[in-house]
Amino acid sequence: MENSTGSSRKELIEELERLKQEHRDMDDVIARLQEHAPFDQLQLVRLKKKKLNLKDSMNRIESQLLPDIIA
Template sequence: MIDYTTFTEEALEARLAEMRQDHADLDAAIQALAASPVPDLIVIGRLKRKKLALKDEIARVEDMLNPDIIA
């Protein structure tokens, strides 16, 4: 896990944009693998776990950028 406490707001926003793109890329890869004639369920499962971990990291960074917003 990355320690974001030393990041500037601009660096956090840049990292957030990068993570959102990675999340979208993982989603596209999962959909492509799932649509194949013989989907590799192990690879799909690994990608889904990575996507979920990335979603959690995105939420942490969003919370750092918007600390006053209560979910």
């Protein structure tokens, strides 16, 4: 079964898992950066923004995987 973007459910699940792993990795990178003071605030902001973008992508895929309850 394909959704409106043409991706199969299996492809969406695989992409979601990849994004989740990247999101966890980003947590680790941010934590390591903050351990070593002083750290580059601009780099921290960029990493946090990328992490937020990953979360947004994960949410979009999750919404595609869930059937519309309100139709």
